[in-house]
Amino acid sequence: MIPALKSVRVLLGITAISLTFSLNVTGQSIQNKKPNIIVFLVDDMGWQDTSVPFWNKVTDFNRRYRTPNMERLAREGMKFTNAYALPVCTPTRVSLITGVNAARHRVTHWTSPDKNKNTDYPDSLLQPVDWNINGFSPVAGIPKTFHATALPALLKQNGYYTIHSGKAHFGSSGTPGADPLNAGFEVNIAGSSIGHPASYLGEKNYDNPVNGKPNRNAVPGLEAYHGSDVFLSDAITTEALKAVKKPVSQQQPFFLYLAHYAVHIPLTADKRFLNHYLATGLDSTEAKYAALIEGMDKSLGDVLKYLDEQKIADNTVIMFMSDNGGLSTTPARGGKAWTHNLPLKAGKGSVYEGGIREPMLVRWPGVIKPGTVTDQYIIIEDFFPTILDIAGIKKPSLIQKIDGVSFLPVLKNPAFKDDKRALVWHHPNRWIAAEGPNIHYASALRQGDWKLIYDYRKSKLELYNLKDDIGEQTDLAASNPRKLKELASLLTKQLREWDAQWPVWKASGKQVPLPDEILVLE
Numbered sequence: 001m002i003p004a005l006k007s008v009r010v011l012l013g014i015t016a017i018s019l020t021f022s023l024n025v026t027g028q029s030i031q032n033k034k035p036n037i038i039v040f041l042v043d044d045m046g047w048q049d050t051s052v053p054f055w056n057k058v059t060d061f062n063r064r065y066r067t068p069n070m071e072r073l074a075r076e077g078m079k080f081t082n083a084y085a086l087p088v089c090t091p092t093r094v095s096l097i098t099g100v101n102a103a104r105h106r107v108t109h110w111t112s113p114d115k116n117k118n119t120d121y122p123d124s125l126l127q128p129v130d131w132n133i134n135g136f137s138p139v140a141g142i143p144k145t146f147h148a149t150a151l152p153a154l155l156k157q158n159g160y161y162t163i164h165s166g167k168a169h170f171g172s173s174g175t176p177g178a179d180p181l182n183a184g185f186e187v188n189i190a191g192s193s194i195g196h197p198a199s200y201l202g203e204k205n206y207d208n209p210v211n212g213k214p215n216r217n218a219v220p221g222l223e224a225y226h227g228s229d230v231f232l233s234d235a236i237t238t239e240a241l242k243a244v245k246k247p248v249s250q251q252q253p254f255f256l257y258l259a260h261y262a263v264h265i266p267l268t269a270d271k272r273f274l275n276h277y278l279a280t281g282l283d284s285t286e287a288k289y290a291a292l293i294e295g296m297d298k299s300l301g302d303v304l305k306y307l308d309e310q311k312i313a314d315n316t317v318i319m320f321m322s323d324n325g326g327l328s329t330t331p332a333r334g335g336k337a338w339t340h341n342l343p344l345k346a347g348k349g350s351v352y353e354g355g356i357r358e359p360m361l362v363r364w365p366g367v368i369k370p371g372t373v374t375d376q377y378i379i380i381e382d383f384f385p386t387i388l389d390i391a392g393i394k395k396p397s398l399i400q401k402i403d404g405v406s407f408l409p410v411l412k413n414p415a416f417k418d419d420k421r422a423l424v425w426h427h428p429n430r431w432i433a434a435e436g437p438n439i440h441y442a443s444a445l446r447q448g449d450w451k452l453i454y455d456y457r458k459s460k461l462e463l464y465n466l467k468d469d470i471g472e473q474t475d476l477a478a479s480n481p482r483k484l485k486e487l488a489s490l491l492t493k494q495l496r497e498w499d500a501q502w503p504v505w506k507a508s509g510k511q512v513p514l515p516d517e518i519l520v521l522e
C-alpha cells in the first residue's frame with residue numbers, strides 16, 4: 001500500500017506542476033505580453049506629403065502639410081528615411097500580407113474589382129504579360145491568383161483578434177481574396193475588391209451612382225453613416241476603434257489593419273480642414289489633397305488618443321506606411337504633372353523614387369528609442385516577417401516562400417546597417433494612357449546607395465547614386481560601366497530565380513531582353 005500511495009502522491013505532484021505550467025503558458029498574464037499591432041496604411045501618400053521631414057532637410061512640401069500626429073509618432077518612435085513600397089496599390093498590399101516580392105507573386109499591377117479583367121493599358125509596342133489579374137487568394141485553385149498564407153490568418157492562429165478597416169484591394173470580386181474575412185480577419189469594416197471610394201462623403205452614402213445604379217466603387221458596410229456628414233476617413237476610424245474594444249476588454253492581443261482610402265482620388269473637400277489650405281494660396285485641387293492628408297492625420301491622432309485612454313499604448317506597436325508614391329498626374333492633381341514629389345523624380349506608377357519611396361514611422365514603447373532615425377532601406381514585403389517576429393511567431397507553417405527580411409534588428413538598433421541586400425521592383429505592365437517617367441514596363445534594383453533602372457521599351461539601363469542624387473538626375477551608366485554590369489547581373493539573376501514574367505514585342509513576338517542581355521547587345 002505504501003508504494004502505491006507514494007505513486008499517487010508523485011502523480012498528483014506532476015499533475016499539479018503541469019497544471020501550473022499550462023496556466024502560465026496560456027493564461028492571460030503571458031498572453032498579455034504579446035503586443036497589440038496596428039498597421040496604419042495610407043493610400044497614394046507621397047514621401048513629403050507630411051510636416052515630418054523624411055530627408056536631411058525640411059522641404060517646401062513639408063511646410064505645406066499639417067500632420068501633428070505624425071510628428072508625435074516621429075517624436076515617440078523611429079523614422080525610416082529609406083522605406084519602399086511598389087509603384088501601384090495591389091502589388092504592395094499582396095506583398096505586405098504574404099511577404100513575397102511582386103516578381104514572384106505575379107500580382108504586378110493593380111487589380112480590377114471585376115473578375116478576370118486585365119487592367120494593363122494597351123501599349124503599341126508590347127503585349128501584356130500573363131500576370132495574376134485576380135490578385136491574392138487564400139484558397140488554392142482560383143485562376144489568375146497568387147495562393148498564399150495570409151498574415152492576419154497566422155496572427156489569428158496565434159491568439160490575435162484580427163480587424164480590417166478601410167481599403168482591402170487584395171483580390172477581384174467573385175474570388176475568395178476579395179473578402180478580408182477569408183484572409184484571416186475576424187472583423188471586416190468597409191473592405192472589398194475596390195481600389196478607391198466612389199465618394200468620401202457620408203452625405204452621398206460613400207457612393208456616386210451611375211445612371212441611378214450604385215457605383216461599383218461604392219464603399220460597402222458603412223450604412224450607419226449614410227446621410228450623415230461623417231467623412232470616410234473618420235467613419236472607418238470610429239468603427240475600427242469600436243471593434244478594438246472587444247479584444248481590449250478581454251485582454252486579448254489585437255491586430256488592427258487600418259487601411260485608409262485617403263488620399264486616393266476622387267480628391268474631395270473635407271470641409272473641416274480645407275479653408276486653411278485655400279487661404280495659403282493653393283489651387284482647389286491641391287487644397288483638397290492637403291485637407292485629405294490632414295483628415296488622415298486626425299485619424300492617426302484618434303487612434304493614439306484611444307491607446308492613451310485605454311492605457312495600452314505601452315503594449316502596442318504602431319506602424320505607419322503608404323502603399324505607393326504620391327500621385328503626380330494632371331488634372332487629377334493640380335499644377336504641372338510630375339512635380340508633386342520633387343526633388344524625387346516622378347510619382348505613383350513609376351520605379352523612380354517618387355513612385356516608391358514612402359513616409360514610414362514605427363512606435364513601440366520600451367523597444368524603440370523615441371525620436372530615432374534609421375537610414376536602413378526596407379521594402380514592403382519586410383512587414384510580414386517583422387510582424388511575425390513582433391508577435392513572437394516562430395517557424396510558421398506557410399504555403400509560400402518568404403522574400404521579405406525582418407527589420408526587427410533595425411527597430412532595436414537604428415544604427416543597424418545592411419548595404420549588401422538588393423531590393424527589387426518588377427512592373428512589367430502599362431499603367432495609364434499617358435506617358436511619364438518610367439511609369440510603364442520597368443524594373444529597378446537598389447543595393448547600398450546604387451540604383452539601377454531598366455526601361456523595357458527603350459531597352460535602356462540607367463544608373464544612379466542616391467547618396468548624392470536622390471532626384472535621379474545624373475545617369476552614371478556610361479561613366480561607371482563596372483557598377484552598371486554588376487547591378488544588371490544581380491537584377492537578372494534575382495528575376496530569373498523568381499521566374500519573373502517578361503512582355504514580348506508585338507512586332508517580333510520575341511521577349512524583351514533581360515537586363516544583362518542589354519549590355520551584350522550594346
Ligand code: CA
Nearest residue numbers: 043044089323
Ligand atoms: Ca495606392
